[in-house]
Amino acid sequence: MIKADLKIELIDLDKKHFIHPTSSLKQQQETGAPFIFTEGKGVYLTDISGRKVIEGMASLWNVNVGYGRKELAEAAREQMEKLAFTNSFSSMSNEPAIRLAAKLAELTPGDLNAVFFTSGGSESNDTAYKLARYYWKIKGFPEKTKIISRKKGYHGVNIGATSATGIMPFQEMTNSLAPDFLHVDECSTEMLRQCIEREGADKVAAFISEPVQGAGGVNIAPEGYFQEVRKICDEYNILFIADEVITGFGRTGEMFACEHYGIVPDIMLLAKGITSGYIPLGAVVVTEAIHQGLINHSDGTLLHGYTYSGHATACAVALKNIEIIETEKLVENSRLMGQKLLEGFKKIQKEIDIVGDVRALGLIGAIEIMDPITNQRFATPIAPKVSAEAAKRGLIIRTVVFEGMDTVVFSPPLIINQKEIDELLSILRDALISVQSSLSGGEMC
Template identity: 65%
Template sequence: MTQSEKLVEELRDLDKKHFFHPTSPIQQQQDQGPAFVFTEGKGIYLHDITGKKVIDGMSSLWNVNIGHGHEELGKAAMEQMNKLAFSSSFATFSNEPAIRLAAKLAQISPGDLSATFFTSGGSEANDTAYKLARHYWLLKGQPVRKKIISRTKSYHGVSMGATSATGLKAFRDFTTSLAPDFLYVDHFSTESLRSLIEAEGPETIAAFIAEPVQGAGGVHVAPEHYFSEVRQICDDYGILFITDEVITGFGRTGKYFGMEHYGVAPDMMCFAKGVTSGYAQLGGVMISNKLHQEFIDLSVGTLLHGYTYSGHPMACAVALKNLEIIEKENFIENAEQRGKELKEGLEWIQNERNIIGKVKGLGLMCGIEIVKDKQTNEGFETPLSPSIVAEAAKQGLICRSVVLDGQDIVVFSPPLSITKEEITDLIRMLNEAIRIVETAAFQKLLPNT
């Protein structure tokens, strides 16, 4: 055994013994070890310890927006760490990168979102939004306004509040005790939203939360007028409208933020992931100028909510450089154009293959539904998307399957830096993976002769 092979075996063994992986099949990891041990990333590509090179068709976790290996972000982190690696933001303490980033976010965000509460990631951002919404109504003298409405097929994170808001039932079933006062409505029905508000009593509803495009739930793009109707319903009943832009923010959909496609501004907005392109851990909640002023006018004493790393100087410095690169390299415009090409490529596969149903997406955020019968949309008894994802990895492409809530979907969100030629490579690899799985699936369906 070579030294390289010994290193691979050592890391696999250590991984199985000591690394308790998030959102992973536990038994599979114990039986097979890690699927990849990545050592390097450049652009849209990742390299693992065995030398295999793959297209990162998911931007890792929807978040490496500018692509891997940008040295400018490493330099920004180093320079800030050499000056001030960390300082607390409690007790009104502050630092320049956090101040500059909050101002930049106010400049680029939709509507009159003007003030940012920083967190370490998306789950914390969502939990913070629920707490701030409920605290807001306490300050307004309406303490019974505490219910949060979210949508089916939604994903808002895995902390206790975020799990409770998530519309994907499997995530809620993972724990034996959810946070109270979370309700769910059909993900595309404004009628069900209005009906639920009326049934519960508008005076009990604190906020409604929605992703502009549902990501982890299967890449579901809302109907054209859905969010304008949601905004009107929230206004009619005096309910706060929160958007979860954790995945859709910072260029992913071909605009800075997903809600810009609908011409609608929220009262609060959660963000994370693409704000640093995953190069540092950072998230936050933005609130409108109106809400910010009311917090100022109505608050007495200390705001008793915060995280150790809220406004982390190094993370904020990385975010500022990341946003500079997104704008300088025209990655938002590239996401719009490459997204069209990706969708066209997926539609070509849809015509070539028998098991591809609906193709959907917005910008560089796409999904394909796997069906046994295109006419009836009947699915396979055993979902095929996991097999397609596994075969795609063999071909050199990382993508992701969604089999929750009876779905069978393969989803994609490559870095915003992807080129037209790289889109072509992605489509070629995916088509071959689907061809192999499709052939095997229909051979099993044929009667014995």
């Protein structure tokens, strides 16, 4: 069967049988999959037609070490041949899970010291909410149940994680959210303080935030914000949960984004870059104080766990992935190439009128689209047009267009080099120029 026939067959099967996550189901039926990828190498993906594109998002912010890493395949093969999986219930264990927990305790800042494993970011979030509430319950504060998060924050799509997510379209999908979740302005510590005092500190279990909001538009907090959040949480005896699912493992130019702000959360959530997407895995890392609190105050079994918590093969892959990040100095590369990316954004900003604010921290960044005539956002989002034009030219990027935003976001693999950064910026510039030219006779008039 020639590739054209195979592509037609796969698109047809895809329409009939594959319900895609976070996708337009109608569009899937009308146009089919825009790409069916068959191979990845470095920062590039190749589709079934043989077309090669730069993955400017590292897929979903997560393929940190790039595609086609045979070391990770070999780590999985070796572990599968010895012990692919055994459950971790009833205190049973395996060496990769033990080694990975110890490595995460070594890497994470401060006294973050004990790890609960999950299968991904949404599970890490739901686990953190349960553990925070359980911690206060066994310490004699059963009414401390409320979780405060930030508007525009993204924490996953399980029912608890959806309820914590501060992006309204995600919440509006269901008419039955979990109780005891509150949202405050994404940049105001004063609003956080007011929320705590209004609800009562004796009712609030935790505050959760991404150190850099990802799916909400790559929003970087103002200077001093997280330091003040840490003080407020300490003042009111509230746990601070850092959702580092996107930002962990070098994405921002530090191993963990909290390190930019010199703070240590009580609970840190990990996933994505922990295995660079080669196999599903997540983790919840807690401080020694919380760990000891759980040990000393609990009575009986911790009735929370997933079948694949501490999955031996996933943990083996994570250990090898972290080894690659360290030996290839990818955190440093993220910082250096992130500076080049931001410099390129700023140059494009000067050249192209529809480019508004630009920002980046390490290799996570964003460009706002603005009407240069009104200095406001266009009535109809333009970012999707930029994304479409970029895809035609060989660059995959994402857009954020909810709640009045019109933003293009970026998160390339941490292995990206100067030549590939230049290629990404060149394609982006051409796509923006094309879109701006198409607007000159319409929306910009």
